[in-house]
Amino acid sequence: MSGTSEGPRAPAGTSPDAVDPPVTERHTAGPAGQRATRPAARVAAAIRSAADAAATELRDHRAAFNAATLPMAVVDGRGHVVRANAALGGLLGTTPAALAERQACELVDLASDDRTWHAYREVLQGRRSRFRCTRRLKHPDGRTLWAEVTVVPMTGTSAAEPARVLLTVADISDRRELQDRLRHLQMHDPVTRLPNRTLFFERLSVALETPPYQDDSMLPRHGRIGLCYLDLDGFKAINDTLGHRIGDRLLAAVAGRLTDCAENDADRNPGGSRLVARMGGDEFAILVEDSGGTEALTELARSVLAALQHPFDLAGQRLSVSASIGVVERPVAGTSPTGLMQAADTTLYWAKADGRARWTLFDPERNAHRMTRQALSSTLRPAVERGEFTLEYQPLVGMADGVVRGVEALVRWNHPQFGVLSPNRFVGIAEEDGSIVQLGQWILRTACRQARRWQLDHPDEPALFISVNVAVRQVWDSDLVADVAQILNETGLAPGLLQLELTESAVMGSGGRPLRALQALSDMGVRIAIDDFGTGYSNLAYLSRLPVSVLKLDGAFVKGFRYEDGTHPSPADETIVEAMVQLAHRLGLTVTAECVETAGQAERLRRIGCDTGQGWLYSRAVAPELIAALITARPSAGTP
Structure with missing residues (x-):
């Protein structure tokens, strides 16, 4: 072994004054230990990169959420708004910040009926995958708008995070207006502009299903429904001799007088609404919801006959028609649309058989004889x-x-x-x-x-x-x-x-x-x-x-x-x-x-x-x- 008296000789290329580093666990491995640190660094870098990407994605999602034209809100499991976008604030006439922590059901009227409220709560509690409804909303500036509200669970949240749902509110006012116009055309007679047979039966069915209490004041109602079912006497002869154009004008004029009679009757006997409808041909009906009794109903029939006694001046012609009217009045409970109309049709037939230009009140005994016959x-x-x-x-x-x-x-x-x-x-x-x-x-x-x-x-x-x-x-x-x-x-x-x-x-x-x-x-x-x-x-x-x-x-x-x-x-x-x-x-x-x-x-x-x-x-x-x-x-x- 070579060396000096002072100790071992330093390797060539080193300073004699250099001091060896202390021996530690990090350095005992030498080059192999250095190689072991590289995968950990890569994992840390990947984690930092993923976090940065997630943050970027979240910022992008929030930016998209805020910039979306579809009104939206994130709602927590309690039904509170976590955040809302600008479109929803604009739809409701406020700022997104003002909507935070508000009850979402109050913003879009989801608690006004039991069925809607129950379905909404089912989605909040994770027992239902989707809920959609149409609501009529009031804008702060006084406008009324129709909205389609959709509630769906949000995906991508961890089990540790509380459940949230996404609420979207689409303004469908234009679509609804078009639907209403189409429905009006479908449900109204083009000649007289009166409700047609389809709308009449729809209203009749609703009237017979309505409980005998006012929705607002809960005041007792009469719980009865009345119907004047009439057929014009002599119209066919006019239509055949003067043509359909004059016939249609006569029907429109008759419809106007019937509407006046119904409105005057509503003034005399306030209560339920009146619906005047053309049932087809020369047949009309006046439906009286919450009827006050047969006396009031026959008074309406008499007023119709009196109104039709005056001639109609149309296209240089003075035309006269009369009407036969079947009058039916009965309790709402136990009455079906079919039964009421059968009674009205039978009573109208009696009025015609009794001599026309008159009203006839439904007679149960006479009807029993007819049924027996x-x-x-x-x-x-x-x-x-x-x-x-x-x-x-x-x-x-x-x-x-x-x-x-x-x-x-x-x-x-x-x-x-x-x-x-x-x-x-x-x-x-x-x-x-x-x-x-x-x-x-x-x-x-x-x-x-x-x-x-x-x-x-x-x-x-x-x-x-x-x-x-x-x-x-x-x-x-x-x-x-x-x-x-x-x-x-x-x-x-x-x-x-x-x-x-x-x-x-x-x-x-x-x-x-x-x-x-x-x-x-x-x-x-x-x-x-x-x-x-x-x-x-x-x-x-x-x-x-x-x-x-x-x-x-x-x-x-x-x-x-x-x-x-x-x-x-x-x-x-x-x-x-x-x-x-x-x-x-x-x-x-x-x-x-x-x-x-x-x-x-x-x-x-x-x-x-x-x-x-x-x-x-x-x-x-x-x-x-x-x-x-x-x-x-x-x-x-x-x-x-």
């Missing part, structure tokens, strides 16, 4: 096939000797819902819907078969003739002659034992097919009788040209012959009946008196020449098995 009409045809009809028979008795000469077949309907129905309950319906043809054929066949059976069961007694009522529609809508011929052939009943009864109004003035049918039946040997004679035309001169062999006097004349129970006979009725009997006999006709109830009536009718009588004095209409006992009986009192 509809029920009977819908079940009448199937009832024939189900065998629900039966025949009873009322004797026709010789006035001179009291012997039963024949019987009249009277149909009864054993209805499963309404019980036993007499002919006056359903024959008119059958004539209207045409089912009288099918029913009439069944009656004729059943009656002829029964008459033939009596004849065979009592061969030693004079055969009874059978009298069957025939509706005029049977003559028009079916081949009555062929039907009668076929039934007589099937049953074996002689034509002379069949009598067909037609009402006076149906026979008088008959021509063409009905007259030819009656003549053919008479030529066949069938007897033709005029029922209820004296209530219609009573034209004996014309009657002489018809193939008629029997007159049946209406019971209204026979009632004038009563002497019993303190009832004094009517000399006029006796004179009229006596004259009709004498004229009928001169024409070769026999006379039957209907509704004979007392022995005094029977005696007087016999003296003036009536040939046969029919009524409770002799017997009510009875089942076929009871007729056999009456064939040879001479009545001395009424048979129950």
Whole structure:
């Protein structure tokens, strides 16, 4: 080892005075330790860079947030505004700073109804991903604007940060204005500018759903709704003769008068609103919400009729129309739009049927009768096939000797819902819907078969003739002659034992097919009788040209012959009946008196020449098995 006496020699290139650094952990590694510090530095640099980038991004986001044209606010979980952008401040007429810590729900009216408030709270609490609604906001300068409010959770926040949501408020006033204009066009009649049928039913539905309290004062309301449903009388003739242009102008003028009537009624009877609507064609409706009763509603109807009495001067023409009005008033509770309109439509029909140019108030009893009539009409045809009809028979008795000469077949309907129905309950319906043809054929066949059976069961007694009522529609809508011929052939009943009864109004003035049918039946040997004679035309001169062999006097004349129970006979009725009997006999006709109830009536009718009588004095209409006992009986009192 080389060196000096002072110690080891310093390496070449070093100062002899240099002192070695102290040995530490950092330097013991030498170059390898220096290499180990480089990754840590890079990590620190990366962290600083990421932080700088995040800060830059945050500044960019906030700059974008503040500069955005869409009004926005960041809202914390309590519903407080954390920050708002300038657009939201401008929309609400304030500065973004003034919005901080304000309740967001108050700024955009999210707490005014329970449904909106609940949905908003669901988003704040993280139980709902999105909420959107439309609100009507008031600007501080007095303007009203429509806004679409959207609330969504904010993403990118750490679990340690409190939950926040982003609230955006888009001004949709222009869009809403366009929608309102389109809706107005959709919901209003272009001719009269009145609400149309669609808007009417919308308002009606809302009115029927409104609780019976005022929203502002909670004062009790009447809880009733009224409707005047009207149809113009005579409008179609004007429209057809003068054209649609004049017709449209007339409708517009009528709409103006109806609106005036509704406004005047609102002044007289303050309360609920009035809506005048054109329902289509020449039909209008006046809806009265919170109606004060039928008296106020009928007063409105009278004012409408009075307003329409004055002529309309249009295009040099003086035009007049009237109206038929159906008036309905009922409680809101339990009333449906369909039920109210059905009642109004029915009542309007009554007004027209009662003579037009009038108002008619809905009558529950009359409506019940109508409903019953509809029920009977819908079940009448199937009832024939189900065998629900039966025949009873009322004797026709010789006035001179009291012997039963024949019987009249009277149909009864054993209805499963309404019980036993007499002919006056359903024959008119059958004539209207045409089912009288099918029913009439069944009656004729059943009656002829029964008459033939009596004849065979009592061969030693004079055969009874059978009298069957025939509706005029049977003559028009079916081949009555062929039907009668076929039934007589099937049953074996002689034509002379069949009598067909037609009402006076149906026979008088008959021509063409009905007259030819009656003549053919008479030529066949069938007897033709005029029922209820004296209530219609009573034209004996014309009657002489018809193939008629029997007159049946209406019971209204026979009632004038009563002497019993303190009832004094009517000399006029006796004179009229006596004259009709004498004229009928001169024409070769026999006379039957209907509704004979007392022995005094029977005696007087016999003296003036009536040939046969029919009524409770002799017997009510009875089942076929009871007729056999009456064939040879001479009545001395009424048979129950």
